[in-house]
Amino acid sequence: MKLILASASPWRRELLSRLEIPFACVNADVDESPQPGESPRALARRLAALKADTVLARHPDALVIGSDQVGTLDGHTPVGKPGTLERAVAQLQAASGRSMHFHTALALRAAGQPAIDDCVDVQVRFRTLTAAEIRAYLARDPDALHCAGSARCEGLGISLLEAIHSDDPSALIGLPxxxxAGHLRTLGFDLLG
Known part of the structure; x- marks a missing residue:
């Protein structure tokens, strides 16, 4: 069965390639606006499922993986991709000495198979950051402007943190x-065969 990652994210593509199985990437291109009263975790789960369902409708012969991540500061204030240097500075100033929570949802869809939906939570605790450290970090890692929370743990952003708590650390980067791997094994993918 053809495997499709319903994402245009280079980080998710890189993560899935670690499993050393062939796959294609297809951008689901869905509306990611939250619904009124929707919790961050529920939003992540809904968007992962929507992405997988949307791509499966276009590729009914495939197993489709959808994923989405929603971050919050101290579990309440939404944290998105900053997009600009000014917003990245503001995010990191707000995160200094505090915790961010990331909900990384996963949805697997294939015709004739039961839907699989899952979500992995990650808590990231930032150390107290100075304005000079924030500016120096952002000058050295421009990709941080495209990451929720502005701190790329797979790069220099790890130096901004005190701790990461999760059962699945790859979830922080965007794909648990x-x-x-466990869900793929249950669907018959022999990852080590």
Whole structure:
């Protein structure tokens, strides 16, 4: 069965390639606006499922993986991709000495198979940051402007943190590989064969 990652994210593509199985990437291109009263975790789960369902409708012969991540500061204030240097500085100033929570949802869809939906939570605790450290970090890692929370843990952003708590650390980057590998095994993918 053809495997499709319903994402245009280079980080998710890189993560899935670690499993060393062939796959294609297809951008689901869905509306990611939250619904009124929707919790961050529920939003992540709904968007992962929507992405997988949307791509499956276009590729009914495939197993489609959808994923989405929603971050919050201290569990309440939404944290998105900053997009600009000014917003990245503001995000990191707000995160200094505090925790961000990331909900990384996973949805697997294939015709004739039961839907699989999962979500992995990650808590990231920032150390107290100075304005000079924030500016120096952002000058050295321009990709941080495209990451929720502005701190790329797979790069220099790790130096901004005190701790990461999760059962599946790859979830912080955007795709929970431990959970995904388990679900793929249950669907008959022999990852080590």
């Amino acid at each position: 590989l431990i959970r995904l």
